[in-house]
Structure formats: structure tokens, C-alpha cells
Amino acid sequence: MDSLLEKYIGVIEATRDKRIAQAMPLMREADKEHLLTAHHPDYRKEAYRPIAFGPNQGEETVHELAALLEADSPLSVAPAGLAKPDFEVDVLILGGGGAGATAALMARELGASVMIATKLRLGDSNTVMAEGGVQVAVKEDDSPIQHFVDAMHGGHYKNDPRLLKVMVEDAPFSINWLDSLGVLFDRDADGNLKVKKGGGTSRARLLACKDYTGLDMMRVLKDTVLNTEGIQIMEFAPAIELLTNSNGQVTGAVLQNLDVDQRIVVRAKSVIMATGGIGRLHIQNFPTSNHFGATGDALPLCYRLGARLAFPGTFQYHPTGAIYPEQMAGLLVTEAIRSGGAHLINRNGERFVNELEARDVVCAAIIRECAEGRGVDTPFGRQGVWLDIPVIDAMNGEGVVKRRYPGMLRKYERHGIDIPTQPVLIYPTLHYQNGGVAIGTEGETEIAGLYVAGEAAGGIHGTNRLMGNSLLDIIVFGARAGRAAAQRATEVDFGELTLNHLDAFRKQMKKAGVEPTRTSPMLLPDYVRRPEEAVGSA
Amino acid sequence: MSAETDTKLVTVEIMGKQYQVPDAMTVIGTMWYTGHNIIRGVGCLGGVCGACSTVYRTKDDFALKVGLGCQMKIEDGMSFFMTPFYPTAKPNYNVQEIEHPKEELFRYFPEALNCRNCNACNKVCPQDIDIKGAVKDAVKGDFEAAADKALSCVMCGLCVSRCIAEMAPNMIALYARRTWSVFYATKHERLDQQMKQITDGVWNDEWDQISQLDEAGLKEFCKARR
Numbered sequence: 001m002d003s004l005l006e007k008y009i010g011v012i013e014a015t016r017d018k019r020i021a022q023a024m025p026l027m028r029e030a031d032k033e034h035l036l037t038a039h040h041p042d043y044r045k046e047a048y049r050p051i052a053f054g055p056n057q058g059e060e061t062v063h064e065l066a067a068l069l070e071a072d073s074p075l076s077v078a079p080a081g082l083a084k085p086d087f088e089v090d091v092l093i094l095g096g097g098g099a100g101a102t103a104a105l106m107a108r109e110l111g112a113s114v115m116i117a118t119k120l121r122l123g124d125s126n127t128v129m130a131e132g133g134v135q136v137a138v139k140e141d142d143s144p145i146q147h148f149v150d151a152m153h154g155g156h157y158k159n160d161p162r163l164l165k166v167m168v169e170d171a172p173f174s175i176n177w178l179d180s181l182g183v184l185f186d187r188d189a190d191g192n193l194k195v196k197k198g199g200g201t202s203r204a205r206l207l208a209c210k211d212y213t214g215l216d217m218m219r220v221l222k223d224t225v226l227n228t229e230g231i232q233i234m235e236f237a238p239a240i241e242l243l244t245n246s247n248g249q250v251t252g253a254v255l256q257n258l259d260v261d262q263r264i265v266v267r268a269k270s271v272i273m274a275t276g277g278i279g280r281l282h283i284q285n286f287p288t289s290n291h292f293g294a295t296g297d298a299l300p301l302c303y304r305l306g307a308r309l310a311f312p313g314t315f316q317y318h319p320t321g322a323i324y325p326e327q328m329a330g331l332l333v334t335e336a337i338r339s340g341g342a343h344l345i346n347r348n349g350e351r352f353v354n355e356l357e358a359r360d361v362v363c364a365a366i367i368r369e370c371a372e373g374r375g376v377d378t379p380f381g382r383q384g385v386w387l388d389i390p391v392i393d394a395m396n397g398e399g400v401v402k403r404r405y406p407g408m409l410r411k412y413e414r415h416g417i418d419i420p421t422q423p424v425l426i427y428p429t430l431h432y433q434n435g436g437v438a439i440g441t442e443g444e445t446e447i448a449g450l451y452v453a454g455e456a457a458g459g460i461h462g463t464n465r466l467m468g469n470s471l472l473d474i475i476v477f478g479a480r481a482g483r484a485a486a487q488r489a490t491e492v493d494f495g496e497l498t499l500n501h502l503d504a505f506r507k508q509m510k511k512a513g514v515e516p517t518r519t520s521p522m523l524l525p526d527y528v529r530r531p532e533e534a535v536g537s538a
Numbered sequence: 539m540s541a542e543t544d545t546k547l548v549t550v551e552i553m554g555k556q557y558q559v560p561d562a563m564t565v566i567g568t569m570w571y572t573g574h575n576i577i578r579g580v581g582c583l584g585g586v587c588g589a590c591s592t593v594y595r596t597k598d599d600f601a602l603k604v605g606l607g608c609q610m611k612i613e614d615g616m617s618f619f620m621t622p623f624y625p626t627a628k629p630n631y632n633v634q635e636i637e638h639p640k641e642e643l644f645r646y647f648p649e650a651l652n653c654r655n656c657n658a659c660n661k662v663c664p665q666d667i668d669i670k671g672a673v674k675d676a677v678k679g680d681f682e683a684a685a686d687k688a689l690s691c692v693m694c695g696l697c698v699s700r701c702i703a704e705m706a707p708n709m710i711a712l713y714a715r716r717t718w719s720v721f722y723a724t725k726h727e728r729l730d731q732q733m734k735q736i737t738d739g740v741w742n743d744e745w746d747q748i749s750q751l752d753e754a755g756l757k758e759f760c761k762a763r764r
């Protein structure tokens with residue numbers, strides 16, 4: 001056994017029975033508020049600053065995002081392709097995750113010609129990584145209203161109720177659509193859809209494909225896209241700028257070919273941004289659970305056009321990110337393990353929060369334990385608390401962990417840790433962008449021709465999304481945006497391709513006294529070590 | 539990382555060149571650490587997208603092995619390179635237009651019958667899937683078993699690269715999973731009922747009531763319902 005675990009296993013095992021018998025009360029609202037203010041990263045004043053100009057001027061967000069919003073376009077001169085675009089399609093979809101694939105299929109179904117341009121390969125995304133499940137009210141004791149109530153409560157009543165109503169009412173239709181394509185959701189012993197309980201919900205309404213829910217969804221969506229004629233796919237070609245006509249309507253985009261130094265100009269009647277989340281900005285230096293391309297590109301790209309962002313200052317830190325062994329740092333330990341009964345315990349073997357509290361509360365509690373000296377140090381300078389997974393088998397019988405969480409089991413097994421018998425060390429990891437570009441019920445924005453869906457969009461989840469509502473919203477709003485964009489394509493002609501919006505943007509920048517020192521979108525984090533540079537600059 | 543200095547250094551060989559690197563890293567982490575600016579070959583960084591197939595040899599072992607570069611820890615004497623792309627071919631089908639999934643398997647994947655039992659696919663699979671078994675199940679018509687076996691397939695294509703019968707075992711398993719779900723798996727009465735109730739407007743009065751509420755009222759309504 002590993003020496004770190006060896007040191008703690010005694011106290012963890014000795015306290016297990018007592019912890020099982022212990023009733024962990026849910027926190028009172030006032031106490032929660034207090035805990036969040038004191039320890040949640042969203043409340044850390046020095047991490048925030050007001051945005052200098054644009055539609056969200058004066059609103060606070062984290063330094064990392066503010067810098068991208070105020071950065072210049074990488075296009076200092078107009079690419080030659082503006083006069084003669086490389087491609088013309090009715091609907092251009094930027095981002096090949098779950099929202100993008102869904103939008104593409106829906107737009108295509110309505111007869112539009114479609115292109116998906118994406119940063120990595122089609123399907124390399126946050127969607128494929130989702131483990132826990134997707135929410136839909138199907139049990140007898142549940143309803144769309146109840147689903148709405150829970151999401152509102154989880155989102156601190158900041159959610160846009162119109163968007164939320166649409167999401168919960170479309171939910172069973174979206175799930176039915178996935179089912180009709182061949183996503184294989186778990187069944188219970190009677191053959192009905194199996195539902196689990198997730199954090200922050202008052203009913204059990206989480207459907208899953210074991211702990212590979214996003215993988216099965218993405219695999220099926222990708223296969224369906226590949227099987228559908230009339231959807232062009234451009235991989236390793238992220239968007240670096242949108243194009244507009246003289247009325248400020250979106251008419252296309254410029255892509256960067258990542259294989260060769262070349263720009264690709266696409267003219268389109270509608271553009272859907274489905275570029276996902278922001279984890280790779282490593283806000284406040286947090287590790288992240290997100291895929292390599294999650295750099296929040298939609299935010300600066302849309303902001304430059306004058307699109308407003310909803311809640312640009314709130315992020316979700318997933319309570320249980322692996323911190324040990326070092327090569328697993330940031331990787332998610334599925335929330336289903338916490339909702340399945342695992343205990344969070346500090347270095348003294350004590351539980352310190354009801355594990356089923358909403359994510360932000362659990363996060364803040366873990367950060368508090370560490371800040372107050374009850375955390376556990378790893379040899380690599382990280383700090384965290386134990387997640388006692390073996391308690392699940394202790395309560396439910398041997399073999400349950402193995403059966404329910406095969407994905408987690410495998411990930412730890414690769415590093416010599418046996419989760420049915422060994423607890424693991426965790427700390428919050430940057431997981432989800434609660435806000436995003438403000439949208440209406442069809443994914444439309446304030447800019448004609450520009451639609452946003454998926455994690456890039458904001459408003460649905462208020463300031464805190466509940467587990468399982470994201471995999472749902474990407475399908476619901478991906479589909480809506482896809483249909484609306486295809487509909488628009490039947491109503492408008494191709495427009496002229498200009499960068500006029502950048503003139504306006506640069507004027508604002510100048511007026512605000514901001515010096516353009518960098519460009520955005522970020523596209524990819526830079527993890528390449530360059531020791532020569534470090535020496536040279538020292 | 540501060541602990542870098544305390545960590546043991548190991549020697550690895552990347553595409554024929556040797557580098558000294560700290561012990562606790564993955565293959566992809568090592569690529570970055572040694573200055574390789576890789577993009578292709580990197581996807582989820584979480585072991586589920588299959589972008590990062592890596593070919594490697596370990597010290598004093600002739601065998602050529604493969605694995606997922608974002609998950610695999612390096613070791614002293616290891617020699618590796620990452621494969622950025624696999625050209626794959628797949629037949630197109632529309633699940634909803636299929637009439638007899640089990641027979642049509644052979645229309646889309648006639649080579650499924652050619653499995654020669656060599657086990658190369660199973661040996662290479664980073665997810666430890668019995669993919670040979672899944673192909674056999676599919677051929678026998680036991681799509682449920684095939685579906686079950688292939689749940690964790692990350693579509694990395696490593697099995698395809700090794701199959702001596704020139705088939706794509708992962709694609710066959712995916713066909714079995716999708717058609718099993720659509721045609722044979724039990725249907726969900728509750729889901730149908732929910733859709734019907736929504737279409738029938740069962741909750742419309744309550745929605746009307748909700749739409750009249752201001753923020754405080756909404757808060758109260760929700761709290762009372764929880």
C-alpha cells in the first residue's frame with residue numbers, strides 16, 4: 001500500500017462504522033451563505049475585477065476571463081478569403097461536442113446544408129467526459145415543475161425562468177430522441193429507466209449509462225453525424241473570429257487550420273456557437289476536469305460583436321477532483337460516488353458536510369477544512385480531503401462499487417489504487433462555466449444570425465448548475481438552436497463578409513484606455529515547458 | 539511544481555531521442571515537459587475520447603505495446619511515440635431505417651464473420667474490453683451481451699489497427715449497442731407518459747401561476763415545494 005494511504009487508513013477504517021450511523025444534517029440557509037462567502041472561490045475578492053468596456057462593462061469577473069474579453073482579435077488585416085470564401089453553408093456550427101452535434105442533426109433534418117468546424121476531433125469535448133448522468137423527470141413522484149423547482153433552487157433563483165421551463169418541458173422529448181438514436185440508458189430490474197438521485201435535487205431523476213453517460217451520448221451522436229449526408233466536418237479548425245455584414249448581422253466565421261498556417265473563411269446564413277466551457281483557463285490556478293479545448297472561446301468572440309454575457313463571474317468547482325496520484329490531478333471523481341453514499345472526511349476521520357448538499361456548498365466545505373488545517377497534504381504540494389468510497393460497499397454489500405462505477409474503478413486501477421477497498425484524495429476542480437452568452441429560448445442572441453447553445457450559453461442555470469442538467473441543456477438548446485438557425489437560413493440570403501464589428505470594438509477599447517496586449521480566443525492552453533526561455537528571462 | 543526537485547528522474551526515449559523527466563508523469567505530460575508542442579493526439583485528457591493512442595516499448599522487452607497517452611504513466615527506459623491519426627472507414631447506416639438489425643449486421647459488416655480468433659484486439663484494448671467477444675456475440679445475434687461488453691469503448695481504433703481480418707470491431711460493437719437500444723431494449727412507459735402529459739398541458743395552470751410570480755414569490759413557491 002502507498003505510504004500516504006498507509007498513514008491514514010487506520011483512522012479512516014476505525015471511524016467507518018460510526019460514520020455510517022451518523023446522521024449528517026443539511027445546512028440551514030444562513031449557514032450556507034456564510035460558508036460560501038467565507039470559502040467559495042466565486043467570493044474571493046482579489047480574484048475579480050470589473051470588465052472595462054462592452055455590454056457587461058463594470059460587471060465583475062475573474063481576471064483570466066476579463067483579459068480575454070478585452071483582448072484584440074488575432075486578425076489585424078482582413079483575410080483574403082473575405083472576398084472569395086472557401087466554403088458556403090446554410091448553417092455553420094462552431095464546436096463538435098454534444099450541443100454542436102445535436103444542432104447539426106436538427107438543422108440538417110430541416111434541409112439546411114451544415115458544416116461543423118471544431119477545434120480538435122469531432123467529439124473531443126466535455127460531453128464525452130460526462131460520467132454521472134442526465135436529469136429528466138420520469139418517476140411517479142416527479143414532474144417538470146419539480147425539476148424546475150430544484151434547478152431554480154440550485155441556481156440561487158438567478159436562472160432565467162423562461163429558459164428553465166423550456167429545458168424541463170423538452171427534457172423527456174430530448175431523452176426520447178437520444179433513445180431513438182441508440183443511446184442505451186441503464187434499466188432497473190423491471191426494465192424501466194433506472195433513475196438515481198443526484199446532489200441538490202429533491203427527487204431521483206438522474207438517468208445514466210453506468211458512469212459513461214457522456215461517452216455513450218457522444219459516441220452515438222458522432223456516429224449519427226458521420227452517417228448523415230450533408231454535414232461537412234472540419235476538424236482541427238477552431239473559429240478565431242466571426243464575420244458580419246454592415247448591419248452587424250453575423251454572416252460567417254474565420255477558422256484557423258491548426259495543421260498548417262492557414263485561415264479558412266466560411267460564409268453562412270446562420271452561425272451557432274457551441275464551443276463549450278472554460279476549464280482550461282485554470283481560473284485562480286485551479287486544476288480542471290475539462291477537455292484540452294475548453295478555453296471559453298465563445299465568450300470573447302461573441303462579446304466583440306456586442307453580445308451580452310449572463311453571469312460571467314460564476315464558475316462551478318466540482319467538489320471531487322482527484323489530486324493524488326499526481327498524474328490524475330484535476331480528473332473528476334464522478335459525483336455519482338458521492339450521491340451513492342461515499343463519505344467526505346478530513347484528516348481526523350470526521351465527516352464535515354452532508355455529501356448531498358449542492359456542489360458549491362460541498363466545495364466550500366472542503367476548502368474550509370483545508371484552510372483550517374484539517375486537510376491532507378500530498379507529496380506534490382497539493383492538499384485535499386479523503387473520499388471514503390469503500391463505505392459504499394460497507395453499506396450496500398460487496399461488489400456494488402465495482403458494478404456501479406466501472407469507469408472510476410479502471411481509472412484508479414491504472415495507478416494501483418483499488419477504490420472498492422481504498423479511499424481516495426480529492427479537492428475541488430474547475431469544472432463548469434455557470435454563465436455564458438445570454439440567449440433566448442431558441443438559442444438566439446441579441447445579434448441577428450448568431451445562436452449559442454450548450455455550456456457556452458448562460459442563464460439557464462443561474463449561478464449554479466445542478467448535476468445532470470448540463471447534458472440535458474446541450475440537447476434541448478442544441479436542438480432548438482439548430483432548428484431556429486435552419487429556419488433563418490430559409491429566410492435570408494448570404495451576406496457580405498466584413499470585420500466592421502472590430503472597428504467598433506477597437507474604438508470602445510481605446511475609449512476605455514485599454515491597451516491591446518494580447519489576442520483572443522485563447523484556443524489552447526500552453527503546457528509546453530520551455531526552460532531556455534525561463535533562463536533567458538530570469 | 540515544488541516537489542519536482544524531490545522526484546526521481548527517469549530516462550525515456552521519444553521518437554528515438556532520450557530525455558530525462560520526473561517520474562510521476564503521463565505520456566502526454568512528458569511530451570509537453572520535453573518541449574513537444576502536440577495538439578493532435580490530445581483530446582479529453584481524461585481517458586475517454588481515444589485521441590491519444592501511443593505506441594511504446596518498455597525496457598528489455600521486445601513486445602510493441604499500445605495505450606492511452608493521457609492515462610499511461612511513463613517508466614524508466616520506456617520508448618514511445620504518439621500516433622496522431624488513424625484513417626478509418628465505416629459503413630453508413632441510419633438506425634431508424636434498419637428493419638432487421640441482426641440480419642443487416644452482415645450487410646454493413648460482412649467481414650464480421652471472418653474473425654480468426656487471434657485475440658489481437660483484446661490484447662491491445664486500453665479499456666480491457668472483450669471486444670473479440672463482443673463481435674462474436676453480435677454475430678450470434680446476442681446484441682445485449684455485445685452492448686454490455688462494449689459500454690466503455692473509447693473508439694480509439696487500436697483494435698482496428700491490429701485486426702488481421704480487416705474489420706473494425708469497435709464499429710460492429712457500436713452497431714450492436716445502438717440497434718440493441720433502439721429495437722430490443724425495454725421501452726419506457728413513464729417517459730411516454732411524461733411526454734403525453736406535457737403535450738396535453740397537464741401542468742399549464744401551474745406554469746401560468748409561476749409566470750405571474752415575481753422573484754420573491756418564485757422563491758417562496760420553490761421553497762414550499764422542496
Ligand SMILES: Cc1cc2nc3c(=O)[nH]c(=O)nc-3n(C[C@H](O)[C@H](O)[C@H](O)COP(=O)(O)OP(=O)(O)OC[C@H]3O[C@@H](n4cnc5c(N)ncnc54)[C@H](O)[C@@H]3O)c2cc1C
Pocket residue numbers: 094095096097098099100117118119120121123124125126127128129130131132133134135213214237238239240274275276277289290291293294295297298332431432453454455456467468469470471472474521523584
Ligand atoms: C469530466 C466531466 C464530467 C461531467 N459530468 C456531467 C454529468 O454527469 N452530467 C451533466 O449534466 N454534465 C456533466 N458535465 C458537464 C457537461 O458534460 C458539459 O457541460 C457539456 O457536455 C457541454 O457540452 P457542449 O456541447 O456545450 O460543449 P463540449 O462538449 O465541450 O463541446 C464543445 C466543443 O467545441 C470545441 N471548441 C472549443 N472552442 C472552439 C472554437 N473556437 N472553434 C470551434 N470549436 C471549438 C471543443 O473542442 C469541443 O469539441 C461534465 C463535464 C466534465 C468535464
Ligand code: SF4
Pocket residue numbers: 588662663664665666667669690691692693694695696697698707708
Ligand atoms: S474496443 Fe477497440 S476502439 Fe474500443 S477502446 Fe478497445 S481498442 Fe479502442
Ligand code: SF4
Pocket residue numbers: 652653654655656657658659660669670673700701702703704705707
Ligand atoms: S483482431 Fe480481428 S480477427 Fe483477431 S480476434 Fe479480434 S476481431 Fe477476431
Ligand code: FES
Pocket residue numbers: 579580581582583584585586587588589590606607608609692
Ligand atoms: S486524451 Fe482522451 S483518451 Fe487520452
